[in-house]
Amino acid sequence: MLTITDLHAEIDGKPILNGLSLTVRAGEVHAIMGPNGAGKSTLAYVLGGRPGYEVTQGRVAFAGQNLLDLEPHERAAAGLFLGFQYPVEIPGVSNVQFLREALNAQRRSRGEEPLSGGEFLRLAREKAALLNLDMEMLKRHVNVGFSGGEKKRAEMVQMGILDPRFAILDETDSGLDIDALRVVGDGINAIMRAPDKGVLLITHYQRLLDYVRPDYVHILSGGRIVKTGAADLAVRLEAEGYDGVMAEAAA
Amino acid sequence: MTESVILPTRRDEAWRYSDTDAIAGIDLGRFEHWEDVDVPAGETLRRCVIIADADGPNDATELRRLRVRVGDGARCELFVVVSSGRLGRVEVVALLGDGAHLELGGVTIGGRDTTREIVSRVAHEKPNGTSNQVVRAVHWGRGTGNFLGRIDVVSGAQKTDAAQSFRGLILERGASVNAVPQLEIFADDVKCAHGATVGQLDEQARFYMAARGLPPEVARRLLVQAFVADAFVALDNENERERLMRVVLDKLDRHL
Ligand SMILES: Nc1ncnc2c1ncn2[C@@H]1O[C@H](COP(=O)(O)OP(=O)(O)O)[C@@H](O)[C@H]1O
Numbered sequence: 001m002l003t004i005t006d007l008h009a010e011i012d013g014k015p016i017l018n019g020l021s022l023t024v025r026a027g028e029v030h031a032i033m034g035p036n037g038a039g040k041s042t043l044a045y046v047l048g049g050r051p052g053y054e055v056t057q058g059r060v061a062f063a064g065q066n067l068l069d070l071e072p073h074e075r076a077a078a079g080l081f082l083g084f085q086y087p088v089e090i091p092g093v094s095n096v097q098f099l100r101e102a103l104n105a106q107r108r109s110r111g112e113e114p115l116s117g118g119e120f121l122r123l124a125r126e127k128a129a130l131l132n133l134d135m136e137m138l139k140r141h142v143n144v145g146f147s148g149g150e151k152k153r154a155e156m157v158q159m160g161i162l163d164p165r166f167a168i169l170d171e172t173d174s175g176l177d178i179d180a181l182r183v184v185g186d187g188i189n190a191i192m193r194a195p196d197k198g199v200l201l202i203t204h205y206q207r208l209l210d211y212v213r214p215d216y217v218h219i220l221s222g223g224r225i226v227k228t229g230a231a232d233l234a235v236r237l238e239a240e241g242y243d244g245v246m247a248e249a250a251a
Numbered sequence: 252m253t254e255s256v257i258l259p260t261r262r263d264e265a266w267r268y269s270d271t272d273a274i275a276g277i278d279l280g281r282f283e284h285w286e287d288v289d290v291p292a293g294e295t296l297r298r299c300v301i302i303a304d305a306d307g308p309n310d311a312t313e314l315r316r317l318r319v320r321v322g323d324g325a326r327c328e329l330f331v332v333v334s335s336g337r338l339g340r341v342e343v344v345a346l347l348g349d350g351a352h353l354e355l356g357g358v359t360i361g362g363r364d365t366t367r368e369i370v371s372r373v374a375h376e377k378p379n380g381t382s383n384q385v386v387r388a389v390h391w392g393r394g395t396g397n398f399l400g401r402i403d404v405v406s407g408a409q410k411t412d413a414a415q416s417f418r419g420l421i422l423e424r425g426a427s428v429n430a431v432p433q434l435e436i437f438a439d440d441v442k443c444a445h446g447a448t449v450g451q452l453d454e455q456a457r458f459y460m461a462a463r464g465l466p467p468e469v470a471r472r473l474l475v476q477a478f479v480a481d482a483f484v485a486l487d488n489e490n491e492r493e494r495l496m497r498v499v500l501d502k503l504d505r506h507l
């Protein structure tokens with residue numbers, strides 16, 4: 001459902017992605033691992049359409065559309081969800097207001113009826129409970145005063161409410177303690193494990209993958225996929241480090 | 252009698268960033284008119300002053316001048332929105348008694364080739380008075396927003412606590428905002444906090460909102476609403492708060 005072909009992208013004229021290709025079929029979870037600075041977040045932002053991230057070459061097909069032709073909010077309405085490595089604080093705007101407007105904007109663009117205030121709150125309460133997040137947190141301003149772990153759980157509550165077809169999750173596991181990691185892992189499975197959905201899980205560590213088993217693991221380095229394997233590749237990475245595994249890939 | 256009126260020029264401090272051409276043709280009786288308001292000792296008065304379009308863009312000059320005398324221990328709350336006129340200007344002079352409080356929350360908003368401004372002079376003439384001014388300016392096109400806020404603390408007015416906060420939001424290149432705080436303090440035991448900043452919409456917040464499916468104009472509306480809300484937090488009446496916010500958001504929806 002997501003096909004990336006020979007993607008090149010740059011920031012401020014500096015090439016970051018250098019010919020990245022990747023296909024995720026419906027029902028699959030792919031993990032992307034790689035050292036700091038490899039270009040993982042850049043890939044996520046390029047797919048999300050962040051201004052300043054310029055695609056210089058390549059194509060991205062998503063659910064039958066040319067993803068790169070769409071504005072960021074149109075990508076979301078098409079079913080793409082981007083879980084941020086650093087969720088953004090928005091003082092003065094409550095989570096409830098933000099998410100209700102976002103969900104209804106998406107629904108409207110798909111020709112669906114907007115949810116009423118009551119319907120929305122019921123949905124939000126259900127998803128907050130799934131992620132073990134106090135509903136009171138959703139009445140507060142978006143991410144303002146949230147701890148690192150709360151921000152990541154709130155991202156997953158947002159994902160639950162918006163119910164996307166495809167999720168790109170950028171280091172959703174960082175900043176989580178071991179209990180929260182399990183809650184978030186279970187949440188990802190509950191929301192995104194379905195035959196018609198797909199997930200791109202960007203992570204530094206193997207530990208999230210104990211909860212969300214990937215079908216494929218890719219190693220990203222220097223702006224390209226340098227190695228692809230099954231779930232056990234992540235275990236080897238943890239044991240041998242990037243240098244060891246990548247030296248073998250280069251050989 | 253009207254011949255004796257000398258219209259201000261931009262050399263006058265309080266008209267420094269104004270559109271003085273816009274007052275050239277104005278009815279002089281209206282120009283000279285000040286409304287006097289008295290808040291007796293111990294009482295509270297709230298007043299909302301709105302300069303808004305009746306229907307469609309308005310190229311007239313709209314002036315509102317208010318002189319309030321806040322008695323000992325009294326409280327005066329003024330909430331102002333200036334969203335209309337080629338020149339829209341609200342002037343407030345407040346004279347504060349012992350332990351009196353003045354609250355001023357104001358918003359200027361607009362685009363085209365307009366000037367919208369709030370000009371205040373808060374005079375702490377007795378000890379123990381407090382004042383709090385929060386002004387937000389949102390402009391686009393070639394619109395200008397000004398806040399000139401003067402605070403006078405006379406030599407006997409000890410324990411005065413006067414605060415002033417201004418923030419400007421520029422939505423399009425070409426718009427401008429100006430803040431001129433002016434503090435004349437002749438007492439030593441006083442607190443006077445003031446701050447002024449100017450910026451644009453937070454790009455990170457805009458992308459985050461887009462990534463959740465909000466079209467740019469909806470995201471902008473939410474961010475402007477959050478920005479402006481500071482000016483109305485002290486307004487302890489939800490209906491009134493919503494009425495003022497509606498004037499602000501209408502302007503944004505219909506004219507940006
Ligand atoms: N805004 C930016 N401006 C310039 N360079 C950037 C910017 N963001 C990221 N980079 C560079 O792009 C490269 C990849 O960064 P990033 O995608 O964040 O890596 P990762 O998420 O894998 O740690 C790094 O060399 C980084 O310095």
Ligand SMILES: [Mg+2]
Pocket residue numbers: 040041042085170171
């Ligand atoms: Mg990153």
